[in-house]
Each structure stands twice: as structure tokens, then as C-alpha cells.
Amino acid sequence: MTDEQIIRYIKGELDESERTEVVSWIKSEDCNFRHFSKLQLAETFREMEHEALSDEEAKERLAAAGWPDTANQKWKKKSGWLSIITRIAAILLIPLTVVGVWTISRKNGQIKYLTESTNAERIIPIQDAASSTYIVHPGVQGDVILPDGSRVRLNSASTLKCPDRFDEQARVVELSGEGFFEVEGNPDWPMYVKTSKGLTVKVTGTRFNVSSYENDPALKLTLVEGSVMVIHEATDRQYKVLPNEEMVFYDGRPTLPHKQEVDVLPAIIWKDGILLFENTQMPEVIKKLERWYCVDIIPQDPAIMEMRFTASFESESLTRVLQLLKITSKIDYRIEGKQVFLTR
Structure with missing residues (x-):
């Protein structure tokens, strides 16, 4: 595969059969994917500069x-x-459209490519025996379908870890970054969204957005429908959030959240x-x-x-x-x- 063909693919200048050939080449080897990523990043910044x-x-x-x-x-x-x-x-x-350069470890897993109809470029599951970690790099978004059929839209520079199969007691995932969750309803089978800020979101069926980037000073949760509980892990204190409410937990004051009614659109419009x-x-x-x-x-x-x-x-x-x-x-x-x- 020549660099010229890859750059033409990046620019959208190939026909369907040529695109299929390039995609197959990218997916065949980790080194091919890394080379493609480097060319795509270089082409993006060349365009930005001119x-x-x-x-x-x-x-x-x-x-x-x-x-x-x-x-x-x-x-x-x-x-x-x-x-x-x-x-x-x-x-x-x-x-x-900007895609960073990264290294992946495929082990027993595989690269997951999103359909061309979405705004996202790609997400990468890194598999081990029990779980999958989905990494969305800066400049892209990605969709994840969880084992129970729930859906998560991940924003740029976000990571989601989930088991390959949920157990019978609970559905537990871990989020770093931002995600819009559409959780399949089941009051007897709750989902727990754990974050790096010592806060866990408990839901049984709902649509909500949670932003919890490690370099942000706060966790922000916005509820579209249903109801959720936010659990402060160190104290087991729980905070209920209702539709059209936003709750913000600030670093250093995690037990003193700020809650208010909001227009939810500004918080979730990023997913579009x-x-x-x-x-x-x-x-x-x-x-x-x-x-x-x-x-x-x-x-x-x-x-x-x-x-x-x-x-x-x-x-x-x-x-x-x-x-x-x-x-x-x-x-x-x-x-x-x-x-x-x-x-x-």
C-alpha cells in the first residue's frame, strides 16, 4: 500500500473498491494502523497550516x-x-476530524470501526480475558454497545471499560472523560458508572450525560429522562437527580454538590x-x-x-x-x- 493511496483515502478521493482495499490493509496489522494514523495526523496539520x-x-x-x-x-x-x-x-x-497518533495492544481483541454514517472516526477496544477498554482519542467520538444492549456515545479523549459479560447482580462500567448513556431499563439489574473522582452513578434505565475528565475540576451529570443516584464512595452518601436537572461535584468538595434545573440540550449537543x-x-x-x-x-x-x-x-x-x-x-x-x- 503506497502513501499516495492512503492520502487519497484520507482526502476521500477513492472509489468504493479502493476504499475497501485500504481499510482491509489498515485492519490487517497493527503497524499498518499506526502508519495510517501518522499519515492522517500529518495531512490534517498540513491542511490546518495552509x-x-x-x-x-x-x-x-x-x-x-x-x-x-x-x-x-x-x-x-x-x-x-x-x-x-x-x-x-x-x-x-x-x-x-483530527486523529492523534497512538499505539494499540490488540492481544485477543480487534480494532472496531464505526460506520461511515456517523461523525466518529474509530474507537479501539483493548481486550483482556474479562473486559474491554474502549479508547476514544482526541478529535473523534465513538459509539459503544454494552453487553446488555445499552448504548454509550463517548466524547473526545474518553475511555470506557466494561466486562465482556455483565453478571446477574449488577452492570458495572468505568468512565474517564465524557459519555452520553442510554441504559436499558431493568429495576432489578442496576448499572453503576464508576468514575475516577470517587463518585459512582447508579441507574436502572435512563438517558443521561456525565462528564468526568481527569484534568477537569468537577464531575457534571445532566439527566434527560429517568432518575439516577450519585454515590460518594468514601462516605456512601447518595444524591438523587431528576429529569432536566444538572448536578456538579467539585474536586475538594465532593459532598457539597451544586444542583439546578437546566435546559439539557447544551450539555448533550456535543453527541451530534x-x-x-x-x-x-x-x-x-x-x-x-x-x-x-x-x-x-x-x-x-x-x-x-x-x-x-x-x-x-x-x-x-x-x-x-x-x-x-x-x-x-x-x-x-x-x-x-x-x-x-x-x-x-
């Missing part, structure tokens, strides 16, 4: 969205910046490939962009971290998003390999 949106193109995009003449617009720094970003939210879009910010603090914005794009974003002006951001993203390159931010907020950027430097 796809900059010109000022005129950005202004045309803004004008098409109903934004007034940008040539004479005087941008304000904080409240003005937020207002501008709010008004262009409908046209800012981000893809889930949409990255949504609503007056979000810049440190949180940066973390999410890093996960979705597999890059390191480095702000070089402390004032940037004081900003808040409101926007909705789907199906645009990182370079185009950064270019629009440059036009509207005077946040400049520089891309060097996998690092993005932000300045003012």
Missing part, C-alpha cells in the same frame, strides 16, 4: 450571516467582544458533533478545543483567560475558526505543529 481564511473571506462570511459592514466596525475588548461572538455563533463551525459555548470562561473553551483538535493551545496574554465566549461550532477547520476570532475579537494566533499560541 487553510487560513483571508480577512475578505471572513468578512464575506459575516456579511452572509447578517453581520453589518465589518470594515468600519470598531471592536470592543470585553463586553463588545462577547456581543460580536454571540451574533456570529450561528456560522462558526468545528469538525471532529456540535461544540457549544454559552458565556463560557476561556480556560474551559481552551480545554474543549484542545480535546476536539488534538492540539495544545497556549495563551500568551493573561487577559485572554479573563474573556468569556459564546459560539456554536460544527464542520470547520481550526484555522478557519481562529481566523474568524482574529477578525472579531483581536485574538491573534500562531500555529507551530501541534501547538497554537494565542496573543492580543
